[in-house]
Amino acid sequence: MRKMLCVLLVLALLCAFAGCEKEEDDRRDRRETEEEPVVTKAAEPNPWVVCLDPGHGGKWTGAVYFGRNEKDIVLQLSNEIRAYLNEHYPDIKVLLTREDDTVFSTDLGADLRSRVEFAKNNGASILISIHLxxxxxxxxxxxxxxxxxxPNINGTSIELANALLAKTESLGLRNRGYETRNSNDTFDDQGVPVDYYAICRHGASLDIPAVILESCFMDNEGDYAYVADSAALKKLAAAEAEGIAEFLMSHFPKDEAKETEED
Ligand SMILES: [Zn+2]
Known part of the structure; x- marks a missing residue:
């Protein structure tokens, strides 16, 4: 009987932590095996290089609804964002952490860390992890x-989040705002809890603003309509791309642009 109660208690706790996203565990990773992210190329961040991270991939499907995997939709969405930026803002260079279903590592902690290292090593000024x-x-x-x-990336991340949210809101999606989430079991040297999400946590370590964009909820028809087919995806991608472009242009002074209209 006592064993049964323990099992029920554990289940209840698991449900309580299930919070904002059912598949949140594969955005976190296991802290006990975590290694610090490393910058190998020491590339200077270029304001006009943006890294998009299509969430999940490989054995991690992300959420699964309407017969589709989150990992496939966000890859397509990321490709559309890149295509839109290439066409309308050719000065902005867009990198993707994965071009297909291939991920950096089958170990979740190593994979999430590698995504942030990839962005940093390639001189990206921001990293946006695309999810549903x-x-x-x-x-x-x-x-x-x-x-x-x-504090080193919080202010810039808020600016970026607000730019993205304004554009998706204008498309008709509800603006749920931005949020931070602390780890409940891991603390830094000063005893302050680190970020719960690996992408944000490693972004802070490597000093690159890294945010997780939960574009919409894919588990109900109303929001799923925004990703249901390629025409809808293109519209969502255009809105998110405009948010990225607006952030870059407002955040970085114009004279930091590598090329001007002069040449
Ligand atoms: Zn996700």
């Missing part, structure tokens, strides 16, 4: 952005 959301009751809607609370 899902909720327990399948009734939540809108866009939200998870950001780091660490």
């Amino acid at each position: 959301n899902a909720s327990n009751e399948h009734n939540m809607r809108g866009t939200m952005v998870c950001i780091s609370k660490q």
Whole structure:
């Protein structure tokens, strides 16, 4: 009987932590095996280089609804964002952490760390991890952005989040705002909890603003309509791309652009 109660208690705790996204565990990683991210190329960040990270991939499907995997939709969405930026903002260079289903590592912690290292090593000024959301009751809607609370990248991450949210909101998606989430079991040298999400946590370590863009909830028809086919995806991608371009142009002074209209 006592064993049964323990099992029920553990299940209840698991449900309580299931929070904003059902598949949140594969955005976190296992802290006990975590190694510090490393910069190998020491590339100077270029304001006009943006790294997009299509979430999940490989054995990690992400959320699965309407017969489709989150990992496939976000790869397509990331490709559309890049295509839009290439066409309308040729000065912005876009990198993707994965071009197909191949991920850096089959170890979750190593894989998430490698995605941030890839962005940093290639001189990106920002990293946006592209995801779709899902909720327990399948009734939540809108866009939200998870950001780091660490002071070195928090301010820039808020700016980036707001630029993205304004554009998706203008498309008709509810603006759920941005949020930070602390680890409940891991602390830095000063005893301050680190970021819960690996992308944000490693972004703070490597000093690159890294945010998780939960574009919409894919588990209800209302929001799924925004990713249901390639025409819808293109519209969502255009909105997110405009958010990225607006952020870059407002955040970095014009004279930092590598090329001007002069030449
Ligand atoms: Zn996801």
